[in-house]
Amino acid sequence: MSNIAILEIDGKKYEFPVIVGTENEVAIDINKLRGETGAITIDPGYKNSGSCTSNITFLDGEQGILRYRGYSIEDLAEKSNFLEVAYLLIFGELPTAAQIEKFENDIRKYTLVNEEMKNIIDGFPRTAHPMGVLASLTSALTAFNPKSVNVDNEKEMYEAVCKTMAKFLVIATWTYRKNMGYPLNYYDNTKGYVENFMRLMFELPTGPYKMNPVVVNALDKLFILHADHEQNCSTSTVRMVGSSHAGLFASISSGVSALWGPLHGGANQAVLEMLEAIQKDGGDVEKFLAKAKDKNDPFRLMGFGHRVYKNFDPRARIIKKAADEVLADLGVDDPVLDIAKKLEKAALEDEYFKSRNLYPNVDFYSGIIYRAMGIPTEMFTVLFAIGRLPGWIAQWKEMRVNKEPIGRPRQVYTGSPLRDFTDINNR
Numbered sequence: 001m002s003n004i005a006i007l008e009i010d011g012k013k014y015e016f017p018v019i020v021g022t023e024n025e026v027a028i029d030i031n032k033l034r035g036e037t038g039a040i041t042i043d044p045g046y047k048n049s050g051s052c053t054s055n056i057t058f059l060d061g062e063q064g065i066l067r068y069r070g071y072s073i074e075d076l077a078e079k080s081n082f083l084e085v086a087y088l089l090i091f092g093e094l095p096t097a098a099q100i101e102k103f104e105n106d107i108r109k110y111t112l113v114n115e116e117m118k119n120i121i122d123g124f125p126r127t128a129h130p131m132g133v134l135a136s137l138t139s140a141l142t143a144f145n146p147k148s149v150n151v152d153n154e155k156e157m158y159e160a161v162c163k164t165m166a167k168f169l170v171i172a173t174w175t176y177r178k179n180m181g182y183p184l185n186y187y188d189n190t191k192g193y194v195e196n197f198m199r200l201m202f203e204l205p206t207g208p209y210k211m212n213p214v215v216v217n218a219l220d221k222l223f224i225l226h227a228d229h230e231q232n233c234s235t236s237t238v239r240m241v242g243s244s245h246a247g248l249f250a251s252i253s254s255g256v257s258a259l260w261g262p263l264h265g266g267a268n269q270a271v272l273e274m275l276e277a278i279q280k281d282g283g284d285v286e287k288f289l290a291k292a293k294d295k296n297d298p299f300r301l302m303g304f305g306h307r308v309y310k311n312f313d314p315r316a317r318i319i320k321k322a323a324d325e326v327l328a329d330l331g332v333d334d335p336v337l338d339i340a341k342k343l344e345k346a347a348l349e350d351e352y353f354k355s356r357n358l359y360p361n362v363d364f365y366s367g368i369i370y371r372a373m374g375i376p377t378e379m380f381t382v383l384f385a386i387g388r389l390p391g392w393i394a395q396w397k398e399m400r401v402n403k404e405p406i407g408r409p410r411q412v413y414t415g416s417p418l419r420d421f422t423d424i425n426n427r
């Protein structure tokens with residue numbers, strides 16, 4: 001592989017350095033492109049453009065490979081747990097027993113959310129979508145934690161990480177409690193992080209919540225599978241907002257908003273709604289495949305396709321297997337799961353989907369498990385956000401510690417050339 005790329009514009013040749021990553025990804029460094037040639041590149045949706053180098057997550061879309069800090073997602077999902085994976089993503093190494101115990105205890109120092117935050121959530125109608133409430137509450141945390149973190153001070157950065165992991169989980173469950181008209185719960189420092197999620201969500205003042213280890217284990221695995229995914233839309237948003245030196249809560253809040261979109265994290269809710277629509281319509285999956293292929297029909301097969309994976313999303317394989325196990329363990333027989341499998345089989349055999357390398361992604365089966373756990377559909381993307389939080393924190397921290405420049409893309413102007421101002425009487 002040559003270490004330079006040659007570009008010819010108007011008969012003049014320019015050389016640019018080529019960088020090669022750990023897994024032999026090749027990139028042309030165009031840092032000096034505009035200065036040397038006067039030209040810029042353009043790439044709507046950044047399908048061919050890298051925004052950074054990163055040590056956190058590696059994806060190979062053709063092979064269907066996903067690794068966090070070099071560990072395969074299959075190993076981590078099977079052998080690790082969510083807080084360990086959060087520590088790995090954020091600090092770069094799997095923690096020792098002492099480190100993970102300290103991390104969990106340090107998170108517990110911040111699990112009490114300022115009572116005045118309740119006044120903010122009271123301002124929302126019960127019908128507000130949980131993702132909109134979560135984005136607002138996350139940004140509002142800045143009001144109660146105004147001091148911006150000095151990213152070069154390891155202690156301060158560590159405390160900001162623990163505070164964010166603690167408070168985000170609590171306020172995320174408050175969005176559901178608000179929706180249901182239930183009192184807001186407090187974190188129980190005698191219980192684990194994922195156990196607390198279930199308690200915070202479902203424990204009522206009328207009696208203790210009965211923890212189901214099957215659900216806790218499945219949720220822990222689902223959070224691991226959602227924890228990071230290199231420069232996806234919401235993570236790129238967190239890095240972009242953080243690049244202006246906006247605080248961590250404000251940056252995470254922007255990530256929540258980006259994740260909400262149905263083309264991104266909001267797809268898990270859209271998948272369930274799609275499967276329920278197919279069920280209501282009589283279960284004819286071919287009819288909906290035809291709609292997805294019809295260019296005149298805005299309908300897309302939610303949970304299918306991916307910007308990077310042109311093979312099976314490795315997370316979808318793991319979640320599909322978990323769906324069978326969890327529903328069997330919970331004794332749930334959900335006809336929507338059968339529809340999902342029928343739809344997947346038909347799509348994978350269909351020329352339109354095969355020719356475009358469209359496979360099930362992380363969102364295709366996750367909602368079926370959430371539903372079996374009693375999680376309401378509108379909360380599915382909130383669970384995605386809880387899982388993705390460590391990735392957002394890790395990527396924000398990497399961007400800031402590496403002192404990356406403020407993100408400010410260029411453009412090509414295609415509007416009107418210079419023209420004289422026209423007085424309103426002459427328009």
Ligand code: SDX
Pocket residue numbers: 045228229231232233262263264265267292293299300301302303304305306307308356358361362363
């Ligand atoms: C996530 O980036 C990440 O890493 C994201 C994520 C993460 O962990 O952060 O993995 C999480 O967001 C997963 C994706 C969830 N979204 C959905 O399931 C929504 C449905 N999928 C599509 O909207 C679409 O596949 C995207 C948005 C995911 C990817 O879109 P791209 O890369 O811009 O691809 P494209 O729109 O250019 O599609 C290429 C072709 C087009 O057809 P042609 O113009 O070539 O004829 O494939 C078609 C598209 O019309 N196509 C689909 C389709 N997805 C793509 N056709 C029908 N149904 C679909 N789902």
